[in-house]
Amino acid sequence: MxxxxxxxxxxxxxxxxxxxxxxxxxxxxxxxxxxxxxxxxxxxxxxxxxxxxxxxxxxxxxxxxxxxxxxxxxxxxxxxxxxxxxxxxxxxxxxxxxxxxxxxxxxxxxxxxxxxxxxxxxxxxxxxxxxxxxxxxxxxxxxxxxxxxxxxxxxxxxxxxxxxxxxxxxxxxxxxxxxxxxxxxxxxxxxxxxxxxxxxxxxxxxxxxxxxxxxxxxxxxxxxxxxxxxxRWAWTPADVKRSVDDRSMFVHPAEVVALRKDINVATVVLDLRDEHDFNLFHVGGARRVDPEALLRPEQYQRLLDQPASTVTFLVGNGEAAALDAWKALKAVGVANLYVVEGGVNHWLELYPVPDCVAERTAPAAGDALAYRFAYATGDTEPSAWPELESSRGFRRACDAGVSRGEDGHHSGESAWPVYAFTKHVKLQTKAAVKGGCG
Structure with a gap:
């Protein structure tokens, strides 16, 4: 500082x-x-x-x-x-x-x-x-x-x-x-x-x-x-604050998916929403955390102790709550931390669930969920795991009278779209500089 x-x-x-x-x-x-x-x-x-x-x-x-x-x-x-x-x-x-x-x-x-x-x-x-x-x-x-x-x-x-x-x-x-x-x-x-x-x-x-x-x-x-x-945020270096203005700390969902395929990188997704929205749908393998609890020393210390090859993504329904948490965590020195661009709402736009599972409502106010779900899906929908080969077809399990293949998919299924994105994730490492009598 x-x-x-x-x-x-x-x-x-x-x-x-x-x-x-x-x-x-x-x-x-x-x-x-x-x-x-x-x-x-x-x-x-x-x-x-x-x-x-x-x-x-x-x-x-x-x-x-x-x-x-x-x-x-x-x-x-x-x-x-x-x-x-x-x-x-x-x-x-x-x-x-x-x-x-x-x-x-x-x-x-x-x-x-x-x-x-x-x-x-x-x-x-x-x-x-x-x-x-x-x-x-x-x-x-x-x-x-x-x-x-x-x-x-x-x-x-x-x-x-x-x-x-x-x-x-x-x-x-x-x-x-x-x-x-x-x-x-x-x-x-x-x-x-x-x-x-x-x-x-x-x-x-x-x-x-x-x-x-x-x-x-x-x-x-x-x-x-x-x-x-x-x-601490007020004392944060200018280059960190500038990443908010130029949105370089926001990561396109497609980049998250690409990194989840990379065996050289460990990804952690922290979902900052309430339990109700989390149960309706969340990114595969995401861990729900309370934003206030996340700022306790014993909680963010876990993020500080993560290996240098770990990238942590914060996600809300929108961006506001995740951005606030990102600022607080960056202020205490958490590295390799990013916010999922557009939150879960944007994720579901790119990797949608079937219409019979959830339908888009009017534009959400603030950090509200912009989808109405017929039932809680958690991370059981293929759109929660778009990086997995087994999820690359659009299942329509709740559709009636639809022709299916032996694997239960739509006949003539199509893979998830490939989206272009600007790469924002840059891994940072810490060097140990030590000394002392011993």
């Missing part, structure tokens, strides 16, 4: 993330993270610098990211979050922890040590690279476990069932409590002070001031809350 558009492979991209990487490495070195003795002391409760530095980075970044999202400077949906594989993640964390204790480094700190020509850092880094190679060569033997307990993009606010800004406040409070406990542990195990002589409060006024600033900033974020869909 902010005026920072960095494209992978460009000079600006390389310089920006190169500077961040060098800065991160410099901070680790200045914090003493290139020394195995300092890192290993963490596990003996003598020196808690690792916990304090890392958690300080976590909570400061959390407050800044949540603040940028609240002010509309950052689109959180475009921030890469590693997918959660619960049990493999737990096992991997334990393996890395054991390696950390034995070797004295994590992968990131070994790079810092190696860059300052420390021999133990170089040896550890070579061992880490060999471990990566060994993992790549053997992962197929335990791939079912490696890909098990998949939870997608799963964050603390989802786990706790609270707004993101509330989750940030809780993380800040937990970190400050850990800092306080770490100070006590350092003084007892690191400096040998008896528990009776240790004051139960930090000695530094600067630490108290820093903690107060973080808590105050978190409280402001909680009060302000995350932006509403209408606010």
């Amino acid at each position: 902010a005026p920072f558009h960095l494209t992978a492979g460009t000079l600006g991209y390389a310089l920006t993330f190169g500077a961040i990487g060098f800065g991160f490495g410099a901070v680790l070195e200045m914090g003493g993270f290139g020394d195995t003795r300092k890192l290993a002391a963490q596990f003996y409760l003598r020196d808690m610098t690792v916990l304090k530095v890392m958690f300080t980075g976590i909570i400061v970044a959390a407050v800044l990211i949540a603040g940028a999202s609240t002010l509309g400077l950052l689109d959180m949906s475009r921030v890469w979050v590693n997918p959660t594989y619960l049990w493999p993640g737990i096992v991997g964390g334990l393996v890395m922890g054991v390696g950390f204790i034995i070797g004295g480094f994590c992968p990131g700190t070994s790079v810092v040590a190696a860059s300052t020509l420390k021999i133990d850092g170089m040896v550890f880094l070579l061992g880490a690279l060999f471990g990566v190679y060994l993992f790549g060569e053997t992962v197929s033997s335990f791939e079912p476990f490696f890909l098990s307990s998949y939870m997608g993009r799963f964050t603390l606010d989802q786990w706790l069932g609270v707004p993101m800004n509330v989750a940030v406040l809780l993380v800040v409070a937990a970190a400050l409590l850990l800092f306080w406990g770490a100070e006590l542990l350092e003084r007892h195990f690191g400096r040998g002070e008896p528990w009776s002589a240790i004051a139960a409060r930090p000695r530094s006024a600067g630490k108290l001031a820093g903690a107060a600033v973080l808590v105050a900033a978190s409280l402001v974020l909680v009060v302000r809350g995350q932006p509403t869909p209408s606010q």
Whole structure:
């Protein structure tokens, strides 16, 4: 949302993330993270610098990211979050922890040590690279476990069932409590002070001031809350808004049909109509969703987690309701999202049901259905599946005295018409840009 558009492979991209990487490495070195003795002391409760530095980075970044999202400077949906594989993640964390204790480094700190020509850092880094190679060569033997307990993009606010800004406040409070406990542990195990002589409060006024600033900033974020869909739409880039004016986000039904035939593309049709109209007729395989429920985080998160080869189509009786939902979902970052041009009314014009099943009424007002059905058909009519070979004839099951072939079709049946359309669907992919100590 902010005026920072960095494209992978460009000079600006390389310089920006190169500077961040060098800065991160410099901070680790200045914090003493290139020394195995300092890192290993963490596990003996003598020196808690690792916990304090890392958690300080976590909570400061959390407050800044949540603040940028609240002010509309950052689109959180475009921030890469590693997918959660619960049990493999737990096992991997334990393996890395054991390696950390034995070797004295994590992968990131070994790079810092190696860059300052420390021999133990170089040896550890070579061992880490060999471990990566060994993992790549053997992962197929335990791939079912490696890909098990998949939870997608799963964050603390989802786990706790609270707004993101509330989750940030809780993380800040937990970190400050850990800092306080770490100070006590350092003084007892690191400096040998008896528990009776240790004051139960930090000695530094600067630490108290820093903690107060973080808590105050978190409280402001909680009060302000995350932006509403209408606010997010106001901050949406101009090219996205322009696609409404030039109607490039509206897709002709014939293009939907063509994509449903394409084995390289997965299509999802979300029907935003009420249950009555949905039961009368809907596109084959469509899923009915309530427009308001669709905008809940747990609902649109599913759309954010879809594979890059998935295209989602929103459909109503007309276009109004689907367009409103499209704007709200695009504002939270849902990619490969389109609206079916003309809705179900236009679909039935191109792929009609028999006259004895439904007849066209007067032009529908707003998003009303422009057809009167004799009975509910759901997606059982061939016009719901025009991409299937078995539906390419016009069945007239309710007609009397009509000559039929052995397959139950009209004799002399004709295939669905082939309609010309301008291709609007363009698949967008997301690239993962990741980093960190591990």
